[in-house]
Structures are given as C-alpha cells and as structure tokens.
Amino acid sequence: MNIIYVLIPLSIILMVLAIAFFFWAVRNDQFDDLDTPALDILDEDEADSKPDSTDPDSKQG
Amino acid sequence: MTQTDRHEHGGCWHCGEAIPAGVEIQADIGGRARAMCCHGCQTVATLIDSAGLTRYYDFRDALPERPEGAAEASARDFLAWDRPAVREHYGHADCDGLLRLSLVLENVHCAACAWLIQRFVGSLDGVAELRVDVADGRAHLRFDSERTPLSEIAARLATLGYRPHLDSPEAGVARNQSERRQMLKYIVVAGLGMMQVMSFALSKYIGAWQGLDAQTERFFVLISMVVAVPVCLYAGQIFYTSAWRTLRQGRMGMDVPVAAAMLLALFSSVFITLFGQGDVYFDSVVMFIFFLLLGRYAVLVARQNAGQLQSALARSLPVQARRLTEGGSEMVALIELAAGDRLQVSAGETVPADGVIESGTVMVDESLLSGESIPRRRSAGERVLAGSLVRDGQMTLAIENLGQATVLSGIVRLLDQARTFKPRMARMADHLASWFVAFVLTGAAVAGMVWWQIDPSRSLPVVLAVLVVSCPCALALGTPVALAAAARGFARLGVLISRPDTLELLPKISHVVLDKTGTLTRPDMRVAEVRVVDGIDDDRARLLAGRLERVSRHPVATAFARFDDGAAIDQAEVVTAAGVAGRQHGVDYRLGKPAFVAEWLGEVPVEPGDGQWIALASRAQLLAWFRVDSPLRDGAHELIAELKAAGLTVWLASGDRSENVDAVARELGIEHTRAACSPADKLELVRSLQAAGKRVAMVGDGINDAPVLAGADVSLALSEGADIARTQADLVITGKDLSRVSAAFGLAPRVRRIVRQNLAWAFSYNITALPFAAAGFVPPWLAAIGMSASSLLVVLNGQRLARQQRPRKTATGAHPIEPMPSRPAAST
Incomplete structure (x- = not known):
C-alpha cells in the first residue's frame, strides 16, 4: 500500500499540470470560438473552394 | 395590381422570403437553377456559388436577412477606412507589422455565417487571421493593410450581406x-x-x-x-x-x-x-x-x-463623408470630422452630423428621427440632423454638432433612461430571495442550536445539510434557464429575443400598440390604382411612368420601378419636391404632384379621389392619374385578427397624417387610432394605458419608436427597419412577415408554463427537503447531490423550450424557415 504515498502526490502534480495547460489554452483564445471549428471538419473539398488561398489551413488539404 | 402570393412554392432559395408574383429571377447554385426573390439575393447566392462555398446552404441553421439593394458593394463605399486616422483609432499594429482590428457585422446568425465569412474573406491576399464570433457578431481581423486594404475587406463583407461597422474600442466586449x-x-x-x-x-x-x-x-x-x-x-x-x-x-x-x-x-x-x-x-x-x-x-x-448592445449610434451613421477642402474634396472617416467642417452630401447618402445647409436644396427623409415617412424639403440656412437620409438633391453642409452632441445621440440616451425604468420583476425576485435567504440562515442556526443540545457531534452536519439542501439555486436557475432555451426556440421561428425576461410578461399583455409606417406597411410604395384621362392606355401610362421615374430616388419612385422596361428617356431630370420630367419620341412629359403638371396645364387638376395621387401629363394635356400607397405587409390582416381573437385591444399610433392612418385602420379593422404622433405622444399613449393598469406591448421600428419601445412593457421590432430598433427592442422579428409577431404571442404562454413548473418544483423541493435536513436525516453529501439533481431537472425542463417549435410554423401558415432539404454536395 505504500505505493499510494508516491502515486497520489504524483496524480496531484499531473492535475496541476493539466490546469496550467488549460489556463494557457484559455489565454491563447482556444476557447473563444466554440461554434465554427465544428464545421471545418465537414469541409471536404477545400482545395477546390479556395483557389487563391493564402490561408495555412489549405496547405494541409 | 397583383398582390404578392406568399403561399406560392418554397420561397427564395437564399433568404427564404416569399417570392413576389411576377418575379422570375433564378441563380445557378451548385449546378441547379434556384428561384430567387430579388436581385440582391441573386447576387449574393451567385457570389457564394462562384466561390465554391455552396455548402453554406447545408450548414446553416438560420436564414439570412434579405440583402438590401441589389448592387454589389464596392471598395469605394468604404474608401475612408483606408485612411491612417482610422487605422490608428480603431486598430493597432502587432509585432509582425500586421494590423489588428475588429468589425461589428450585421446579420451574423449562426456558425455557417462565420464559416462563410472565414472562407470568403479569409482567403483574401494578406489576411493572416480572421475570426468571427457568432455570439456577438464581431469579426476579429489580422491583416496586412498594404496588400489588402480594409476597404476591400469591408466591401466583400457588405456584398455578402454582412454589413461591417467599425468597432469603437469599448470595454464591454x-x-x-x-x-x-x-x-x-x-x-x-x-x-x-x-x-x-x-x-x-x-x-x-x-x-x-x-x-x-x-x-x-x-x-x-x-x-x-x-x-x-x-x-x-x-x-x-x-x-x-x-x-x-x-x-x-x-x-x-x-x-x-x-x-x-x-x-x-x-x-x-x-x-x-x-x-x-x-x-x-x-x-x-x-x-x-x-x-x-x-x-x-x-x-x-x-x-x-442576449444583451449585446452594439454601438447603436455608429450603425445609423454613414461609414464616410465627403469633406470639402480648399482645392476640392476628399472622403474622410467620421472620426476625422470636426465642428465647422464643410461636407457635401448627395442623394442616397446619410447625413453624418448635425449642421446647417450652406447651399443646395435637398429632400431629407427624417423617418429615423421623427417618424414622418414623407421626405421634407430643406434648403440653405435650415438645419439637417445626423441620421437623416438625403433622398433627392445635393447640399453643402456646415457641421455644428458631432457624435455625442447630435440629436440622434440624444435620442439614444433618452432610450437608455427609459430602459432603466424597467426591471421591476428583477427587483421583486431579489426582494423575495433575500427573505428566503434570511429564513434559511435562521433555520440553519436554530437547527444547529437544537442539535447542539441533543448531540453536539451532529450539529455541524445538520447545519451544512440545511444550508446546502435549501440552496436556492434551482429557484434562481429556473427562470433564466427556461428563458435562455426559449430564446433559442424563438430564434428558429425568426424571432430574436434580446431581453428574455420580457417573455414572462408577454402572456399578460392586454393592449398592443402598433406603429404604421414600416411596421404594418412596407417601406416601399406601390401603384394602387391607375386612372387614364385621355389619349393613352393603362399599360402605356405605366410604362411611361416607370421610365420617367427611373432617375428619381424619391420613395414614390419605388412604386414605379417594376414598370420600367429600360427604354431610353431624353432629358430626364428630377425636380426636387415636385416630380420628374423627360422627353420621349419628341414629346415632353411630366410626372409628379398636381401642382407640378399645373405649370404646363395652366390650372391645378383635381385629384380623382382620396389618397396620394401622382399626375402624368404632356405639355398639351393631362394623361393619367396614379394612386400610390404603401402596401400592407404580409400577414397584417392575420396579425390583427389573431390579436383580437386573443382578446387583446389593438391601437394604431403613427406619426403619419390622419387620413393615411385611418385608411389603414379601416382596412385592418382597428378601432383605436392616434395619428400625427410624435415619439413623445406615443410614449404618452403607452404611459396613459399603463397608468390605467394595462400591460402594453409596442410593435414598431425606427429610432423614433425606440423611446416608446423602451417604455412599453414588452417591445417588438421588425428587423427590416432601422438597425437601431433591432438592438433596442425586447423581441426582434426578422424578415418581413408579421405572422411571426402572432407566433411570438402564441408561444409565450408555453414559456410561462415551463417557468412556472420550474419555480413550483424548486420551491416545493426546498420546502420539503428543509425539515428532513434539519431533522438530521440528510447527510451533507446527499444534500449536495439532491441540490444538483434539482438544478439539473430544472435545466432539462427548460431545455424543452428550445425544441418542438417547428411544427407550429406550418400551422400559422407562415414560413419556409424549415431547414433546407438536404441535397447532394454536387458543387463540382
């Protein structure tokens, strides 16, 4: 059972890291737009639709 | 005159509005011809199609507004936005030398709008980042203003129907x-x-x-x-x-x-x-x-x-102004103007500041400020006010007051004051809650003391359980959650709610005050009757009138626009405040007020009946009479009938002349009317009804109605009207169909029922749980779960209002706002 004295503090450290990561994400606008990203995935023929694109997104497609 | 038939097929492919009879416009969307209601929709839809973005029609879950004006917006309309003063005032440069700037967009309804904007504008050269916030209708831009000027971005947005406004750097957002x-x-x-x-x-x-x-x-x-x-x-x-x-x-x-x-x-x-x-x-x-x-x-x-009070003032002013300089003129942004500057304002433009006319004569439409629908003549030495629209003519204007000092902004302030009178309900809820809280605290203390006597070790758990289990959060959540869900349900109906708590009041309304101009009637005019006098037949008279009126921007000209076949007219000219003149096949014609043709005929011809008559004459004789009026909106008859059937008393109050008001009231069967009302008179009417113990709903549009809207118990505005009313009313009806107003009245009781269920549940839960907790039967963890479950139940019950709304629409006979039938993604 002694292992819990190591594992539980470890889990707390992980939690603190998770919170820190989340705060960072919030600060970097990741949670400001929750509506449009859902539509991006539906956009299959992106290459056709943006011939003159400079948007970095299109380079993936 | 054929009326529009709104029961005809599915409506416009783009905006969902009914297609007026006789209009046969089509656009090629994704390889299939689709019916359009107007050239504006056709332009936008074609644009979307040519950019390969037709999936917008699959994604959207709200219909767009019908784009105003068929012409594509050009970068010239926003030229002043490229000036350094605008860049410095509204934007700021980031470390990469790119300009960061926010724009407030009109008509952003759903995620599909944001998607469309991002694809269409985000693909412009030099736009590094474009983020659209659907909730508050703002676009956040990061772009290289050397490669793509702001004016071009703005023009693209306006062409799509999302008219942009510069976003003053405000703390609120x-x-x-x-x-x-x-x-x-x-x-x-x-x-x-x-x-x-x-x-x-x-x-x-x-x-x-x-x-x-x-x-x-x-x-x-x-x-x-x-x-x-x-x-x-x-x-x-x-x-x-x-x-x-x-x-x-x-x-x-x-x-x-x-x-x-x-x-x-x-x-x-x-x-x-x-x-x-x-x-x-x-x-x-x-x-x-x-x-x-x-x-x-x-x-x-x-x-x-719900509560986005966008910069209402900025929305009703033009984006730029033509300032006269010593050598000529330049387009400047409004922030660059100063008192004493001289401006040139021409037909079709909005006056940017209060001032005095130095030279020129214009017809100005002050309906935004006074409610008067007929343009007034203003000439040198007279004052014109910011926000009024120049219908005809051109003037040089010396600025007296700008921005906050204008009459327009005074009206906006009046409005804010009227709004602060309102939250009677909220105060009452707070008052009740404070009693409840005091009761709970006392109860917890008493229970704690009693248990201290019986068993000191159980005293603390009991106090905690009492405090937690009687947490009034379900009580507090019950109403707002249901109202928020109702707001979403209403939005699907085409009714936007800016102040959800007014939904509670809607079923209690006993009197409805309706505005006439722009609310019951359409803002454009039509020819209601043609009477040929001599030497011409009906069709030729209409055709000739249509051609002659082509040059005019007067509202009356909208009545004749559909008769214009595009044939050439020589020496066409607009005579301000009188009519139009022109020559065809060597004959001079005049079309306008009786007094205008009288100059040729030598005597003023007698109008053949009531109403507003326009005369057509050649030099030799009077040819024909046209009676023009503002047609009633779709659904006006049904609205009045349904309101009366629901036992409501209907008033018609208008700034218009009494014969016009009476005519409309007669046609619709409204008994109570008040004509020639100033905004203050209308507010007085509403206040006197309220003083008699009535609850009053006001349906209107235009900034002149805004104080009245704010003074009424519930206000409804039609979004086609001036934008300012859109943001100020409690309920905003989108589109042009008044049946949505009665739909709103019809649905409100359901909202009230759910709110009552929630409150009843929360209250009885708290009341029953409290004695058990005080008696020591409820451990604190169970109290926490019970409290959460109660809140959850209330939230889920409220969510029901966001659904189940669609079938109603067909029942009211109204609207093709149903989701567009899904179609194959056959764009390529």
Whole structure:
C-alpha cells in the first residue's frame, strides 16, 4: 500500500499540470470560438473552394 | 395590381422570403437553377456559388436577412477606412507589422455565417487571421493593410450581406470575454479538483469497509485537504465576493447562504482534520462549487448572448463623408470630422452630423428621427440632423454638432433612461430571495442550536445539510434557464429575443400598440390604382411612368420601378419636391404632384379621389392619374385578427397624417387610432394605458419608436427597419412577415408554463427537503447531490423550450424557415 504515498502526490502534480495547460489554452483564445471549428471538419473539398488561398489551413488539404 | 402570393412554392432559395408574383429571377447554385426573390439575393447566392462555398446552404441553421439593394458593394463605399486616422483609432499594429482590428457585422446568425465569412474573406491576399464570433457578431481581423486594404475587406463583407461597422474600442466586449474565460478557469479547476477529492473520499469510504489502517486514512484526509482548500478558495471566489458585496450593502443575496455553507464546511473540515475528530466534507464542498459554477456559466453565456448592445449610434451613421477642402474634396472617416467642417452630401447618402445647409436644396427623409415617412424639403440656412437620409438633391453642409452632441445621440440616451425604468420583476425576485435567504440562515442556526443540545457531534452536519439542501439555486436557475432555451426556440421561428425576461410578461399583455409606417406597411410604395384621362392606355401610362421615374430616388419612385422596361428617356431630370420630367419620341412629359403638371396645364387638376395621387401629363394635356400607397405587409390582416381573437385591444399610433392612418385602420379593422404622433405622444399613449393598469406591448421600428419601445412593457421590432430598433427592442422579428409577431404571442404562454413548473418544483423541493435536513436525516453529501439533481431537472425542463417549435410554423401558415432539404454536395 505504500505505493499510494508516491502515486497520489504524483496524480496531484499531473492535475496541476493539466490546469496550467488549460489556463494557457484559455489565454491563447482556444476557447473563444466554440461554434465554427465544428464545421471545418465537414469541409471536404477545400482545395477546390479556395483557389487563391493564402490561408495555412489549405496547405494541409 | 397583383398582390404578392406568399403561399406560392418554397420561397427564395437564399433568404427564404416569399417570392413576389411576377418575379422570375433564378441563380445557378451548385449546378441547379434556384428561384430567387430579388436581385440582391441573386447576387449574393451567385457570389457564394462562384466561390465554391455552396455548402453554406447545408450548414446553416438560420436564414439570412434579405440583402438590401441589389448592387454589389464596392471598395469605394468604404474608401475612408483606408485612411491612417482610422487605422490608428480603431486598430493597432502587432509585432509582425500586421494590423489588428475588429468589425461589428450585421446579420451574423449562426456558425455557417462565420464559416462563410472565414472562407470568403479569409482567403483574401494578406489576411493572416480572421475570426468571427457568432455570439456577438464581431469579426476579429489580422491583416496586412498594404496588400489588402480594409476597404476591400469591408466591401466583400457588405456584398455578402454582412454589413461591417467599425468597432469603437469599448470595454464591454473585452469584459465579456474575460468574464467568460475566468468562469471557464473556475469550472475546470473545480471539476478536476472534484475528481481528485471524490476519488480520495471514495477510497476512504471503501477502505472503511475493508478495514483501512488509521495512518492511510489520515493520509487520505490530509491529501483531500491539500487539494480541496486551494481549489475551493480559488474556484469559489465569485460566490464569496458576491456574498460579501451584498452583505456590505446591508442586503441578503442568494449567494450569502451559498458562501456561508462553503466556507463553514471548508474551515470546519480543516479544523477537524488538524485538531479534532469527526467527519470532513471536502468532497461535498468541491462538488457543490462545481455544480453551482456550471449553472452560473450557463446563465452567464445566455445573458451575454442576449444583451449585446452594439454601438447603436455608429450603425445609423454613414461609414464616410465627403469633406470639402480648399482645392476640392476628399472622403474622410467620421472620426476625422470636426465642428465647422464643410461636407457635401448627395442623394442616397446619410447625413453624418448635425449642421446647417450652406447651399443646395435637398429632400431629407427624417423617418429615423421623427417618424414622418414623407421626405421634407430643406434648403440653405435650415438645419439637417445626423441620421437623416438625403433622398433627392445635393447640399453643402456646415457641421455644428458631432457624435455625442447630435440629436440622434440624444435620442439614444433618452432610450437608455427609459430602459432603466424597467426591471421591476428583477427587483421583486431579489426582494423575495433575500427573505428566503434570511429564513434559511435562521433555520440553519436554530437547527444547529437544537442539535447542539441533543448531540453536539451532529450539529455541524445538520447545519451544512440545511444550508446546502435549501440552496436556492434551482429557484434562481429556473427562470433564466427556461428563458435562455426559449430564446433559442424563438430564434428558429425568426424571432430574436434580446431581453428574455420580457417573455414572462408577454402572456399578460392586454393592449398592443402598433406603429404604421414600416411596421404594418412596407417601406416601399406601390401603384394602387391607375386612372387614364385621355389619349393613352393603362399599360402605356405605366410604362411611361416607370421610365420617367427611373432617375428619381424619391420613395414614390419605388412604386414605379417594376414598370420600367429600360427604354431610353431624353432629358430626364428630377425636380426636387415636385416630380420628374423627360422627353420621349419628341414629346415632353411630366410626372409628379398636381401642382407640378399645373405649370404646363395652366390650372391645378383635381385629384380623382382620396389618397396620394401622382399626375402624368404632356405639355398639351393631362394623361393619367396614379394612386400610390404603401402596401400592407404580409400577414397584417392575420396579425390583427389573431390579436383580437386573443382578446387583446389593438391601437394604431403613427406619426403619419390622419387620413393615411385611418385608411389603414379601416382596412385592418382597428378601432383605436392616434395619428400625427410624435415619439413623445406615443410614449404618452403607452404611459396613459399603463397608468390605467394595462400591460402594453409596442410593435414598431425606427429610432423614433425606440423611446416608446423602451417604455412599453414588452417591445417588438421588425428587423427590416432601422438597425437601431433591432438592438433596442425586447423581441426582434426578422424578415418581413408579421405572422411571426402572432407566433411570438402564441408561444409565450408555453414559456410561462415551463417557468412556472420550474419555480413550483424548486420551491416545493426546498420546502420539503428543509425539515428532513434539519431533522438530521440528510447527510451533507446527499444534500449536495439532491441540490444538483434539482438544478439539473430544472435545466432539462427548460431545455424543452428550445425544441418542438417547428411544427407550429406550418400551422400559422407562415414560413419556409424549415431547414433546407438536404441535397447532394454536387458543387463540382
């Protein structure tokens, strides 16, 4: 059972890291737009639709 | 005259409006011809198709507004936005030398709008980033103004129908955003903390069963404390500060028992952990905070989405002005103007500032300010006001007052004052809540003291259970959650709600005051009757009138626009405040007021009947009469009939002349009318009805109605009207169909029913649970679960209002706002 004295503090450290990561994400606008990203995935023929694109997104497609 | 037939097929492919009879416009969308209601829709739809973005039609779940004006917006309309003053005032350069700037967009309804804007405008050269916030209709841009000027971006947005406005750097938006972000942080901290603490608590409970040694148990308690204390102190902040704030003002807020329960449970648990014996409640406290935060977040988002008071003033002013300089003229942005500047304003433009005409004669439409629908003549030496539209002519204007000093902005302020009168309901709820809170606190104290006598070790759990179980959050959530859901349901109906709490009032309304111009009638005019006098037949008279009126921008000209076949007219000219003149096949014609043709005929011809008559004449003789009027909107008859059937008293109040008002009232069967009302008169009417104990709903549009709208118990505005009314009314009816007004009245009782169910449940739950908790039957963890379950139930019940609305629409015969039939993605 002694292992819990190591594992539980470890889990707390992980939690603190998770919170820190989340705060960072919030600060970097990741949670400001929750509506449009859902539509991006539906956009299959992106290459056709943006011939003159400079948007970095299109380079993936 | 054929009326529009709104029951005809599915309506416009783009905007969903009914297609007027006789209009046969089509656009090729995704390889198939689709019917369009107007050239504006055709332009936008073709544009979307040619950019390969037809999937917009699959994605959208709200219909767009019908684009105003068929012409594509050009960068010239926004030229002044490229000036350095605009860049400095509204934007700021970031480290890459790119310009950051926000625009407020009109008509952004759903995620599909944001998607369309991002694809269409985001693909412009030099646009590094474009983010559209659907909730508040703002576009956040980061772009290279050397490669793509702002004017071009603005023109693209306007062409799509999302007219942009410069966003004055205001604190409100940033505050909303930081509030939302802060709440998210609290929730995640509380959520993660809850998982941890619950797992420790669970291990401890299971361990107690299986025989956990004392040292390990102590470890679990200590580690719970280490996690719970910072989590509670951080994530519970809003409750502590809010409770402290109300206490300091000598009041009892909802948050007082909440904060008391949290802090009491937390610190007593810490005390027990460090010095004493007994149960600890770290898990209950963290769970309590987490669930409360979830509820608060839902309310916060609903409130922020509902109450966007966008810069109303900026929206009713033009984007740029032509300033006269010594050498000529230049287009400048409004922020560059100063008192004393001289401006040139021409037909079709909006006056940007209050001022005096130096030269020129114009017809100005001041319907935004006074409600008078007929343009007035203004000439040198007279004043014109910001926000009025120049229909005809051209003038040089010397600026007297700008921005906040204008009459327009005075009206906006009047409006703000009227709004502050309103929240009677809110005050009452607060008042009740403070009594309830005082009752709960006393109850908890009494229960604690009684138990101290019986069994001191059970005193604390009982106090906590009482505080937690009677948490008035279900009571507090019941109404806002239902109203927020109702707002979403109404939005699908084409009714936007900016102040959800007014939905509660809607079923109690006894009187409805309707505005005429632009509300019951359409803003454009039509030819109602043609009377041929001599030497010409009906069709030729119409054709000739259509050709002659082509040059005019007067509202009357809209009545004739459909007869214009495009044939050439020589020497066409507009005679301000009189009519139009032109020559065809060697014959001179005049079309206009009787007095105007009288100059040729030598005598003023007698109008053949009531109403507004336009005369057509050659030099030799009078040819024909046209009676023009503003047609009633679709659904006007049904609206009045349904309102009367619902037992409501209908008033018609208008700034228009009494013969026009009476004619409309007669046609619709409205008994109570008041004509020639100034905004103050209308407000007086509403106030006198209210003083007689009636609850009054006002349906109107235009800024002149805005103070009245704010003074009424419930206000409804039609979005086709001036934008300012859109943001100020409680309920905004989109589109042009008045049947949505009656739909709103029809649905409101359902909202009230659900709100009542919620309140009844929350109240009876609290009342029944309280004695059990005080009697010691409810441990604190069960109280926390019960409280959360009660809140959840209330939230789920409220959500029902967001659904089940669609079938109603067909019942009211109204609207093709149903989701577009899904179609194959056959764009290529």
